[in-house]
Amino acid sequence: MAPMRDIPVKLRPLFLVFALASTLFVVYGSLVPFVLRPHSFAEALALFSDIRYLQLGASSRADLLANAIIYIPVSLFWMAVLAPDGRFRFKRAQVIVALAAMVALSVLVEFIQVYVAPRTVSKNDIISESVGIITGALVWAFWGSWLSQGIQRLLLKGRISCDSLLLFFALAVLGYSLLPFDFFISAGEIKQAIQQRGMPLLGTFSSSDSFGVSVREVLIGCLEFSIATALGFVTYHTNIAKRFARGQIVLLAFLLFAFTEVLQFFEYSGNSTLTSALVKTGGVYVGLHLAGLLTHQTFLDCLRIYRDRFPFVWPAYMALALFIKGWSLMPAFDLPAIAHIMSEMSFIPFYYHYFTTEMAAFKSALLQVALISPLTLFWWSIDKTAIANHLLIPTQQWKRLPKRMWLGALLALGVEVGGLLWASLRPDLTNILIIAMAIPFIYGFLELMYRSVYRLDSKVFQFTGRTLTRETSSTHEDPYHFANNSVISGWRAYIPNFSQASLGRISFAMVAWGAAGIYCINYPISPVLLCLFGLAYVAVLQRSPMMALVVIPAGIPLLDWYPMSGRFFLTELDFIILLTLGSQYLAGHYDVNIVRKNRPLWLLVIITSLVYVVSVVHALWGHTLWDNNATTSFYSPVNAVRLSKAWMWFVLLLPVIAFFFKHNQKSFLRFTQGMLLGLAGLLLAVIAERYLFTGLFDFETVMHRVRGSFATMHTGGGHIDIFLITTIPFLLYPFITRAGYRMRLLALCVLLVALYGVFVTYSRGPYLVASLVGCVMLASYMLAVRKHVSVRWVAGISVLVFSLAASWVAIPFVFDSFLTQRLSIATQDKDTRVNQWARVANLVNGSAMSYAFGNGPGTLPRSIMLDNINTDIPNAMHDLITNEDNTFLALSAGRSLFTNQYVSVEQGKRYEYHFRYRSPEARALLRFSLCEKWIDDSFRCQETATELPPSNGWKSATYSVLIDAFPAVPLRDSAVSMRPKTLGISVAGQTRMLLDDLELLDMSGRSLLKNGNFSAGNDFWFITSDNHLDWHAKNLIVNIYHDQGIAGLLSFAAFIAFSLWVLLKQLLNHNRHAVIMLGALSGYLGVGMVASAFEVPQLALLLYLLLAVIHTLPLMPSASKEA
Template sequence: MSSLAANRYSFLSKGFSLLAVFAAGYLISIYPDIGWFKFVICAIYAGLLLFEPKLGFFFLTAFIPVLDFGVWTGNILFSEYDVLFLLTLAVLFWKQNNIFSVKYKGDTLFYALLIWYVLCGFIGFFDYFSEHFSDDIYQSPLNGIRVGKGFISAWLAWYVTRASLLENYRLTLLMLGAGILCGLLLLALGVLWERHVFSSILLSGNIYEFFETLLDFSSTYRITGFFSGMHVGGTALDGYLVCVLPLVFYIVTRQKKQSYFLLSILVFALGLYSLIVTFTRMTIAGFAISFVISGILLYRDNKRLVVKSGLRMFDVYYVFLFVAVIFILTVIKSQAGYQALLFGIMVFFASIVVIHKVKPDIVFVGFLLIMLFSLGVYGVNDSITESQWHQDVDSLNALVIAVTSVVVLMFLGVASGVIFKIKGIKLKDIGIPALVGGGFLIIIVGMGSTRMTERMQGVSSDLQTRSRHWADVIDSAYSDSFWRPFWGFGMGSMPKLYYRSHLDDMPLPNYRWVENDGKTLLEIGKGGYPYFQKITLKPDTVYNLLAVVKFEDEGGILGVDICHKHILFSDQWQPDCVKKDFRLKLGGWQTLQWSFNSGNLGRRGWLDWPPTLQIHNYGSGIMSVDTIEITDSSGVQILKNSDFDNRLNHWFWISDFEHLPWHSKQLFLQVWLEQGWIGLLLFILLIGFGFRHQWKLLDSGESIPIAIVPSMIAMIGLGLTDEYIDEPQTTLMTFAVFFAALQWPLNNVREKALA
């Protein structure tokens, strides 16, 4: 490359870097509260990256699923992650010298996708529908920016990543892997908090309450993580999980140090737990299929290990062992519960260890096996007799089930230990096969849970609902223009099209911020959709609520409730709520007052969902809210932006039970709707060429397809009945993987780049 071209590319790189800094600075300046401290935090972060730019890849992947505080700040259009992303991108573009110097295979498609995404973003911004101005992002042109930024972010993220892989492959891969692990861990910890697992053990001190909460697979509550976009439902969390879990499994298989191996297994197990408690059928099924592909690709790649150690995963014995143990453990769980399952696993693996590790002393080995047998029988029998689900099993039958299951598992464990010892197989060599078996066991047990059994019984009716909704979405996209289906309706167009078609036949959320007669107001449309704010309350404390509202039509009702809530309610209403309905007079401003006792609200502090004030318009017209305040006995104001002077900062709306208006529920349909036939063709080409390139990598001896191919398969599987590319951070992760599939550098390309 000539010096003139190099200078031109360097100028473009640094110019883009400065543009990203200015964009980040603007977002920081309009971020609610915190003051100058937010600039200090961002400056420290930028300085850290300037010291070691490769850390940016760690932070980019680690904070994707958790750096979103929209339900607290009221921001739907941008999140805290956007600031981190822009600052990271600014440093990487500034520091990377070879970012423009290498030509990549697939660049034509790569750039074509960028051009088409940008074009569809403009279409989504300028071509929108709303009967009147609304601050609802989904009805505004800004939704084109909100959705489109996910695609653009993925493109830019891969753009700097591919250059870094050529510059320092090992360090970049290390940072990406560590970030993905950390991201899934943070998400899983958030899921445990969301399901009250931490509060159950830290506050109750009762180990049984902890396990009861952890293993509650009958609840109707569906986790959301920290994806604020799930205030209208959807599968943003599911899309992230099916995308990263195959990547994490690959990371587990690459660990050589035992401590790192065990830590990554823990993260993978927590990720599987999070997957199960989504209670989404295609999420679990899609990952299960991808997990099978992971095992096949791992076996193909790992022949050296499995052959030299004598461990062939697909030999008849090992296939039989795998299937038999999984089947027996599943039966034990269904007959005796989770305690029995844990004891069964212990008996099987402990039997292998006893035979494999203990010196060949028949008496001592026999003594250990008898003790193990007794402990196993006690654990399984106790689980049956004490379980609330198996009260109809008498003591004799319970003992027969316990003895039979333990004998079979112990026999398989002893036989395995003998074979492993004869063949010289070390216990560490069975770590990955055991992980695969454990993963399938978790999936099978999760699919057999009470909640999933209920969900599976509704497959037929849900498919009919999906089919009707798909037809409805297609009808909503009707246009007189012959060419419109070719270029689509633009990014973020799904909700506006649905609103346009259904404003007359169903109540949909509608609100706006207005200035009227010197007052700043929130106007809320009919439908009862709650508008809320997260607040801090002390338990058993008297608070006073004051609201100044106006209703222009008869039958106006302002509903107020304060409940523990994260993002969505379950099918059943939450306990510990305080509620009040105010019937309003026709016309004119009215001052409403209410004194209430918080009761249990806020009793568990940060370990529980935060108390959440919700206001509803239960009337048939528009309700105007001038002020709403909550004060304690000393007059201290609890609410932020209570008079709406700072527009809608800290206020957020939600749809607990109605989710179809915002989601097409099919990945390819969503792409067609927003990007037309041209965009759909480009998307299919991206997937097809991505798979083809990964096959080439496999043939060349690369192992990265073990991560990327199953991830793509899981995402496509979930996309058959859901879509998740309307949530920017999930879209970023999704398309970053697709782009990596298309352009992951071959080993010889990396060597040439370093030459």
């Protein structure tokens, strides 16, 4: 910074004010909470003369550093009073006297603390305070001149250089990141930290081991992202941006943030996470891009938008603030509790901050600043836009601050008092003071950044430097640019582009990516790998947006790892869809107008959405919405939200699919590739399952119906049947287009494997529907190509298809298999099916609301469970219960239900079960079942049944088991030895027992179970059941009637009828793609008559994707070469 000797600004009075204020704050903060001890002066002097040097651990190191830090500004400002220009020598007498006086002040404050309870006086405090005093003096000695010149420039022009602003900003961010500076100081402490925490950067964003991320942690993450965004915004306007490319700056930022996280690892209170570094790096990246877009005029336009729209989001802003403050949804008005709180309440500022840690107090104050920031930004935007419109003189904006400080204080007072009356929360009047003081601080910071970045002087309000202009680019957004890879080349093609995105699109993308990020960082299995995979997927979408049409259909059978993760409410497929929505909407790859112009489709979407909303609200009405089992139990009414997300994804993806099918002729090819990729993955899982458990071509010895990769079949069902019959028609794509013979040969081979997969499901419905689908596709193909083929060709192909269909149907009657046995008892099973349909239909209770809108999506297991309560054998229940911060598993006996986890045990070795239990009612029979299991069917098992005596308190138990149930199998030992094994837990008897701290220990004492104490909810655990009729309606129509009533049936029938009409028009228009879509839709509906397709969101989404493609297919022939 250049010298400014020609600027006659007197800084000593200003420094004197800051010196007095910091000194008073230190004295006041050192004497809080002002609880006096009755000591005489002689007693106090004796106690003070006997103070000792304490041997403090790492946990108390933060308090010592806090004592040093609070004295640094005291010393710095008093040195500034003595030498405002920053030029002094330590030999000056006044400097020595000032340092001695400050040390004497610290000693005096420590002496007065003898009278104050519960303050502790020690030599450690005096030493640390003296270190802080010397540090402050050294800072002013070395950098005082530079600081003085910067303050002069700020006072004269109202701004400083962006390089100086960046330096101050970066130092503040670094200081915040490393607070409270309680670093380890010995190799033993570092070794212990590595043993407890693992290696640096491998933690999660959540610092706790509990299930999920708190709202406070999410807000802290958002605050860090915002601060990093401001840091990137300022960096763009410095000389650094001239010397380095943006990618280099982002990489440098990541390395610095990662280094900071590593430093945090060596702090006692630190939490070293790669997620935090990535979040901050993302903020810098966004800030750099925003700075390149926001010219001065554009920035003012954004302020006008914020000013105009903030009043509309005021209710949501207040609701969020009250939720963060701890307000409950319903008022408590607990008068005894209010009276008790008032009787113990203290009105002393910063009283409650003394009784917590330094970091907790600092973050609490920072939270108050964050809560008032949107309102302060609103006030600042009013002033800036008024100044820009020449309705306000720049100097008058500061005169409005006192009134706004009073308004903020009154608002904070209302929140604190309201919290006391509404939710019996203890008010802290310190928050009122913090918010009142934060308003001018935030306002001044915004003004400083504004004037420094855009080089505005406070006096003349005009640009004094070069005008910042947006980089030359076309304002027209080309809808075809996603298909042209030459538009953006190199590594930039893999990075999201914010340059042409509106505020709404950016906000939507941030919400979608934020939700995906929360899911990712809380994922129980390798969250870092999942986050890296998500980042790679987003990068691929930037380069090839239509990959979404491949990944999402392929993910339906493949991206659900519930048996491994224990998560079913939100699956890995939902994670991918969130990333897809954020990327596509940010890039503008959606077109709502295409959907709106299709009036019948638009009307059906609106009606079906209303049906879903009403049925979900009806399912949730009157129930506790959130508890331990809300997202971990299939009996929870919140399961209605889980089942309805398929429709929500359809509504959000429909404009994206419409955009692609309108602008790119390869859209249907990509969708077909996605369907076939999912089919290929499923078939590989089927082959692996057959190889491990039965042998590939053994159709008689072992009765095992394959599940493949469908984790949703942990309670049975026909989900694999529906997907197989729905996707097989897509294998005909090479035969109806001009694909090469290699593609057709490959498709034929996959078709044979797919038919093998259908056969080994041993399901009668899909087996017969497959032949019907072939006939339907033949008829539709004849209709599509009726003007292009001869009658002889039609007759020949018809004979071929009917011959193949007849041969397919005849296979079970020619070769004996389990399918032959199942077909022979079809008549007897018909009564069971019909009775199940009638039972499910009768579960809709007698209210008009239920008849109209059903019991709610996904509530069938709950309805059957409630219906079985009064029977001889009710449903077994496995629930999570939390009591006094301890989460455990509650098990009750009944119909078959197991809680399972995959384990690795070996034949011939001994293991131990160790657990704690409570069984207050009667003796309980606890069963541990070690079984060979793919998803739900058990093969060889070793059961350990332990009869436990009644106990009102927690008791520990240990049982030993020798594994002898898995001997080698001749000729198949290599396959059998690789079978996955699970530990299943169940209870028998007329009792309910509680289970906690479950371990399966090997001989070395290592536990083979994860989350055996259930502190992370149901992570790594999954349930299975052998009573499939307790979970499935076995009919699509009956299922919809139970879930959504008559309104749901009518909307579904209308949607299907309209889709069939659209397909008929496509066929009459010679669109051969419609042949495949009609075959897929027919297969889905056909199998749906004997299986419940809408009981899991993945299969509901499969149907909705088919409907989306049907209604976005272009009305044109598709005989062009696409493959």
